[in-house]
Amino acid sequence: xxxxxxxxxxxxxxxxxxxxxxxxxxxxxxxxxxxxxxxxxxxxxxxxxxxxxxxxxxxxxxxxxxxxxxxxxxxxxxxxxxxxxxxxxxxxxxxxxxxxxxxxxxxxxxxxxxx
Amino acid sequence: xxxxxxxxxxxxxxxxxxxxxxxxxxxxxxxxxxxxxxxxxxxxxxxxxxxxxxxxxxxxxxxxxxxxxxxxxxxxxxxxxxxxxxxxxxxxxxxxxxxxxxxxxxxxxxxxxx
Numbered sequence: 001x002x003x004x005x006x007x008x009x010x011x012x013x014x015x016x017x018x019x020x021x022x023x024x025x026x027x028x029x030x031x032x033x034x035x036x037x038x039x040x041x042x043x044x045x046x047x048x049x050x051x052x053x054x055x056x057x058x059x060x061x062x063x064x065x066x067x068x069x070x071x072x073x074x075x076x077x078x079x080x081x082x083x084x085x086x087x088x089x090x091x092x093x094x095x096x097x098x099x100x101x102x103x104x105x106x107x108x109x110x111x112x113x114x115x
Numbered sequence: 116x117x118x119x120x121x122x123x124x125x126x127x128x129x130x131x132x133x134x135x136x137x138x139x140x141x142x143x144x145x146x147x148x149x150x151x152x153x154x155x156x157x158x159x160x161x162x163x164x165x166x167x168x169x170x171x172x173x174x175x176x177x178x179x180x181x182x183x184x185x186x187x188x189x190x191x192x193x194x195x196x197x198x199x200x201x202x203x204x205x206x207x208x209x210x211x212x213x214x215x216x217x218x219x220x221x222x223x224x225x226x227x228x229x
Contacts, residue, residue: 003158042121042205043159043205043217045217045218048215048216050215055215093159100209100210101166105160106159
C-alpha cells in the first residue's frame with residue numbers, strides 16, 4: 001500500500017515568511033510524529049499525535065512552531081516568521097497503534113531552506 | 116532526559132568485512148531500542164528493534180544487535196557486509212513510559228567498497 005507522503009519535498013522561502021508542511025500518513029495509522037533533522041545529525045523529536053490529539057509537543061523549539069491533525073489523518077506543521085536557523089529536513093512518520101514498541105514508518109521528508 | 120551516542124560517524128569497509136556499529140544510551144528505566152537505516156535516495160526504515168526477551172535480536176538483511184543492559188549498549192553487527200549495505204544507520208531509543216518520543220543518535224555513515 002501507499003507509504004507516508006510529505007509535501008512539498010523541497011521548500012525555499014525568505015526569512016520572515018510562514019511555511020506549512022504537510023504529512024499524509026499510512027491509512028489507518030493511529031500515531032503521527034514530526035521530527036527535524038539538521039545536516040550531520042539524527043532526527044530530533046518535535047511532536048506527536050494519537051488520532052487528532054496532540055500528545056506531546058515538548059520538542060517544538062518555540063511558539064513559532066505549531067502542528068495540527070484535525071481529523072486524525074493528515075497533519076500540518078506550520079512555522080511562522082521563519083528564520084535561517086529553521087533550515088533543515090523535516091520528517092514525518094506514522095505508526096499503527098502508537099505504542100512504545102511500534103515501528104515508525106517515515107516519509108521522504110521536506111527539505112526547508114530559509115534564505 | 117534520554118540521549119543516544121553513536122561513536123563512529125563514518126565507517127569505511129571492504130566487502131565481506133565484519134561490521135559493528137556502536138550505540139550507547141542514557142536512561143535509567145525501561146527502554147525500547149531501534150536501529151533504522153537510510154539507503155541513498157530512500158526513506159528511513161526500520162532495521163530491527165528490541166523491547167523485551169532475548170537480548171540478541173535479528174533484523175532484515177542479516178543484521179543483528181545485542182542489548183547489554185549493564186553497558187547501556189545496543190550495538191549493531193553484521194558478519195559480512197555487502198556493497199548494498201552502504202547507507203546511514205541511526206540508533207534510537209524511547210522510554211517505555213513515553214510511547215511517542217524517540218531519541219535518535221547522530222547516525223553512522225557506512226561506506227562499503229566493492
